[in-house]
Amino acid sequence: MAKVDVRCPFCEQKKPVKKHGYGKSGHQRYRCQACKRTFQLDYAYRACQPGMKAQLVDLAMNNAGIRDTARALHISINAVVRTLKNSHLGMSPRCHWITCKFN
Numbered sequence: 001m002a003k004v005d006v007r008c009p010f011c012e013q014k015k016p017v018k019k020h021g022y023g024k025s026g027h028q029r030y031r032c033q034a035c036k037r038t039f040q041l042d043y044a045y046r047a048c049q050p051g052m053k054a055q056l057v058d059l060a061m062n063n064a065g066i067r068d069t070a071r072a073l074h075i076s077i078n079a080v081v082r083t084l085k086n087s088h089l090g091m092s093p094r095c096h097w098i099t100c101k102f103n
Contacts, residue, residue, distance in 0.1 A: 013034045056087075
């Protein structure tokens, strides 16, 4: 039996991670006992993969359109809009105009 070393992607803890059932796609879910968040190691949906949000915001800041961004990252247009609307928390106030266009 192979043993997988699971580390929480949110708080980087290794020890208190426990199995927490299965996701809709059948992948094993895990729950971190330290930060109480759940996660999967493999995501079937590309927009949920780690690092996708940073790539999406980077393309938006470099004046790529919504359709161009969706095509380049192989995700849906709705996922691009949803991520841009929710990503204004980490942006500076002068970049807030990106999310204001979609409200």
